[in-house]
Amino acid sequence: MKLFSVRGGVHPEYRKERTSESAIVAMPLPATLYLPLQQHIGAPAEPVVEAGELVKKGQLLARAGGAVSAPVHAPTSGRIASIADMTAPHPSGLPQPTIILEPDGKDEWAELPPGLFDPFKADPQAIRSRVAEAGIVGMGGATFPSAVKLNLGTEKKLEILLLNGAECEPYLTCDDRVMRERAEEMLDGARIMAYALGAPKVVVAIEENKPQALEVVKQAASTLPNLEVVSVPAQYPMGSERHLVQAITGEETPARKLTADLGIVVHNVATACAVHHAVRYGKPLLARVVTVSGGAIAKPQNVEVPLGTLVSDLVEFCGGLAVPPKRVVNGGPMMGQPLPSLAVPVVKGTSGILALTADEANEQPSEPCIRCGTCVTICPCGLVPVEMSAFIRKENLDAAARLGVRDCVSCGSCSYICPAHIPLVHYFNYAKGRLNALDREARKTDHIRQLVEGHNVRLEKQAAAKAAAAAAAAQANAEKGGEA
Amino acid sequence: MTGFNDKSGPFTHAPTSVSKTMVTVLLALLPATAFDLWLFGWPALFMFLITVGSCVLLEAGCLIMSNKPLKPSIVDGSVVLTGWLLAMSLPPWAPWWIGLLGAVFAVVLAKHLFGGLGQNVFNPAMVGRVALLVSFPLQMTAWVKPAPLFAEKSPGFLDALGITFGHAGGNFDAIGAASALGYVKTELSRGVPVTESMAHFGSSFSLGDMLIGMHPGSFGETSALLILAGGLLLLARKIISWHIPVSVMGTLFVLGSVFHLADPARFTDGLFHLTSGATFLGAFFIATDYVTSPVSKKGQLVYGFGVGLLTWIIRSFAGYPEGMAFAVLLMNALTPIIDHHIRPRVFGRTYKGEPLPLKGEK
Numbered sequence A: 001m002k003l004f005s006v007r008g009g010v011h012p013e014y015r016k017e018r019t020s021e022s023a024i025v026a027m028p029l030p031a032t033l034y035l036p037l038q039q040h041i042g043a044p045a046e047p048v049v050e051a052g053e054l055v056k057k058g059q060l061l062a063r064a065g066g067a068v069s070a071p072v073h074a075p076t077s078g079r080i081a082s083i084a085d086m087t088a089p090h091p092s093g094l095p096q097p098t099i100i101l102e103p104d105g106k107d108e109w110a111e112l113p114p115g116l117f118d119p120f121k122a123d124p125q126a127i128r129s130r131v132a133e134a135g136i137v138g139m140g141g142a143t144f145p146s147a148v149k150l151n152l153g154t155e156k157k158l159e160i161l162l163l164n165g166a167e168c169e170p171y172l173t174c175d176d177r178v179m180r181e182r183a184e185e186m187l188d189g190a191r192i193m194a195y196a197l198g199a200p201k202v203v204v205a206i207e208e209n210k211p212q213a214l215e216v217v218k219q220a221a222s223t224l225p226n227l228e229v230v231s232v233p234a235q236y237p238m239g240s241e242r243h244l245v246q247a248i249t250g251e252e253t254p255a256r257k258l259t260a261d262l263g264i265v266v267h268n269v270a271t272a273c274a275v276h277h278a279v280r281y282g283k284p285l286l287a288r289v290v291t292v293s294g295g296a297i298a299k300p301q302n303v304e305v306p307l308g309t310l311v312s313d314l315v316e317f318c319g320g321l322a323v324p325p326k327r328v329v330n331g332g333p334m335m336g337q338p339l340p341s342l343a344v345p346v347v348k349g350t351s352g353i354l355a356l357t358a359d360e361a362n363e364q365p366s367e368p369c370i371r372c373g374t375c376v377t378i379c380p381c382g383l384v385p386v387e388m389s390a391f392i393r394k395e396n397l398d399a400a401a402r403l404g405v406r407d408c409v410s411c412g413s414c415s416y417i418c419p420a421h422i423p424l425v426h427y428f429n430y431a432k433g434r435l436n437a438l439d440r441e442a443r444k445t446d447h448i449r450q451l452v453e454g455h456n457v458r459l460e461k462q463a464a465a466k467a468a469a470a471a472a473a474a475q476a477n478a479e480k481g482g483e484a
Numbered sequence B: 001m002t003g004f005n006d007k008s009g010p011f012t013h014a015p016t017s018v019s020k021t022m023v024t025v026l027l028a029l030l031p032a033t034a035f036d037l038w039l040f041g042w043p044a045l046f047m048f049l050i051t052v053g054s055c056v057l058l059e060a061g062c063l064i065m066s067n068k069p070l071k072p073s074i075v076d077g078s079v080v081l082t083g084w085l086l087a088m089s090l091p092p093w094a095p096w097w098i099g100l101l102g103a104v105f106a107v108v109l110a111k112h113l114f115g116g117l118g119q120n121v122f123n124p125a126m127v128g129r130v131a132l133l134v135s136f137p138l139q140m141t142a143w144v145k146p147a148p149l150f151a152e153k154s155p156g157f158l159d160a161l162g163i164t165f166g167h168a169g170g171n172f173d174a175i176g177a178a179s180a181l182g183y184v185k186t187e188l189s190r191g192v193p194v195t196e197s198m199a200h201f202g203s204s205f206s207l208g209d210m211l212i213g214m215h216p217g218s219f220g221e222t223s224a225l226l227i228l229a230g231g232l233l234l235l236a237r238k239i240i241s242w243h244i245p246v247s248v249m250g251t252l253f254v255l256g257s258v259f260h261l262a263d264p265a266r267f268t269d270g271l272f273h274l275t276s277g278a279t280f281l282g283a284f285f286i287a288t289d290y291v292t293s294p295v296s297k298k299g300q301l302v303y304g305f306g307v308g309l310l311t312w313i314i315r316s317f318a319g320y321p322e323g324m325a326f327a328v329l330l331m332n333a334l335t336p337i338i339d340h341h342i343r344p345r346v347f348g349r350t351y352k353g354e355p356l357p358l359k360g361e362k
Helices: A124-133 A146-150 A174-181 A183-197 A211-221 A241-249 A269-281 A311-317 A374-378 A385-393 A397-402 A413-417 A424-483 B018-065 B071-075 B078-088 B096-114 B124-135 B157-164 B180-189 B194-204 B207-212 B224-236 B243-262 B270-275 B279-286 B297-317 B324-341
Strands: A033-036 A060-063 A078-087 A095-103 A160-165 A201-207 A227-232 A264-268 A287-293 A301-306 A327-330 A352-356
Touching: A033 A078, A060 A095, A124 A146, A124 A183, A124 A269, A146 A183, A146 A264, A146 A269, A160 A174, A160 A183, A160 A241, A160 A269, A174 A183, A174 A211, A174 A269, A174 A287, A183 A201, A183 A211, A183 A227, A183 A264, A183 A269, A201 A211, A201 A241, A211 A227, A227 A241, A241 A264, A264 A269, A287 A311, A301 A311, A311 A352, A374 A385, A374 A413, A385 A397, A385 A424, A397 A424, A413 A424, B018 B071, B018 B078, B018 B096, B018 B157, B018 B224, B018 B279, B071 B078, B078 B096, B078 B124, B078 B279, B096 B124, B124 B324, B180 B194, B207 B224, B207 B270, B224 B279, B243 B270, B243 B279, B243 B297, B270 B279, B279 B297, B279 B324, B297 B324
Parallel strands: A160 A201, A160 A264, A201 A227, A287 A352
Antiparallel strands: A033 A095, A078 A095, A287 A301, A327 A352
């Protein structure tokens, strides 16, 4: 397949070799599982169980809380200890409602819905509801409910399901291992998704730095129709949806449009595996593969972790901390979030747990910008980080917005490359947050103004009606008087 | 455990730093500098040390006065580079006060009055050079013929002290000389056509001499080949990109060649423009100064074209034989405007910032 060039990007030190050769190992059940009601983008799930209730593996614990939401299931059998607020795996460290499950060790399955024997003859809607019921979300880290994304085919004419196996983040090898060990499940899941979407073709994109995965997936794909496996250059952020689509098709997704408007829907490779299990066997999403790595981890490896396992338990399973880490990151080092503590659970979007040493993090104090322009050269979005950050420092958010700060995908390439160690993407995240908050305020003010205006209009109408009634009555009186 | 959540990512960083950049540029300047120190002897070494030393001391003074930390700015090598480039642009036997005054212009006026590292509009070294050139034209054009260290005509250590510290050394006048650009310009003003003066100049300095550096000129500009080697190192290490050097030299070469073809008696040729004066030093080391040149690649092409064009105009028509420093400063002034008007296209948008149309849409 002919590939197209993508602007900018960086070539970080990948350090994937630490875990890429370690096969996925299943983690034994921990003493307690903590299942946040919000492990996805959208509305939080609503609990359907109560404290003290006994549940079985795969049983629904909380149902989707809206059109864009995802249910939560019991990763094993056991007792619901409580539903309480608990620190979320989010940099804010804020608490959120969490179902706390104490496993009974029996790991007994609940009765699952029957699998679809031949999904390719099923109604696409049946597949979509299966995926929705299984609680599957984008497992590359975006955590957008997958079923909602599978609906895109009903509105738009789709050409390609693009399976994202780029895994451009350093350290992470969970997708690599999934592709190498579960290629057939993954391709089956991808074909089911393509069928549900109405997309005639599946393309699997894998970065060239994963030759074994390429080999295995190509082999597995060789007997399947309408399926192409493509090696894309190792260039961060190749795994960004819009950039991957550009590399494959040469087309640029217009601002404020979706890749689906170009006829392409992108899903992560692990998501495809989950879809396979959900549709073929009725199994909900109960565990995921997590790369545990970083210089501070004693035994870096890929672990299949029951959702809700505490990061501290997971780290313990990987031999514990060899040295005190400088940073503990949820996800990859480029776009991952710092963890507020180790006492937070692994959730559906946890692709990696990295305990990084000071050397690896290489944090230095910022120096003045020397305008070297590297950030401009490497920005995959064609932005001017040097200028935007200068405006944001002066709290001139409008100017930053005019320069396109909202189009920034926060890939972090600029911060990574900056010789003066200026935390550029930190500024942009701040600006995006502030601009969104200001927009919300403006909309709210607007809404209130409309309400007040409407109220005033109603008052005026009432007053006018009263006055008219009074006038009519007076006239009637006068007329009566006249008659009298 | 420390620093759990006080900063957003990335939590890894490229092995880049400001000081690595600066040190690489200094390394790239080293061969040409060492050669020129040998070529022009002790007085050049004194001039060099005085200029660089003054810059560092003045930087420290300014940082102390503005309550800024001394460490990053002094240690990162940026001020050493300013002093180094200033010294390269001065006559090799310039007296001590030229170096000191140049440092004042460069570091105090051009850099710190604008806010220090990264804030200056104009290239500090070129502000230093131009202010000196305008104020002290005689001293600033006192070129000498190369007199390699320990050669017969080379001044000894003590003579050199005399040259640098004020007694205007005895044999100074004896070996005074004109630079190639200066000579041609003077002859032209006397009515001697370029073809003739070039022929005469060529009889004493061959093209090889011009390339290697065996001809009169500013301390650091004469050895075109070694400067070029340094420039190529910067390109190879990706400290600079090709855009500015190529557009500066390309413009100069094309304009020189075209006009020389049209009127050989009036205009020097393109190759002469490239090999004489500060062309290589300017194109690779001066015009590429990060702080004062545009940040986008397209902007850099426009900027480089402007530097080349203005240099050629000044060399060909103005009173000064060399125009690189003026051209760089003039284009420095345009840099904010270039940066404002020439930006990369944002992903998914047109150059005007509107979302791209979908296929089939207008």
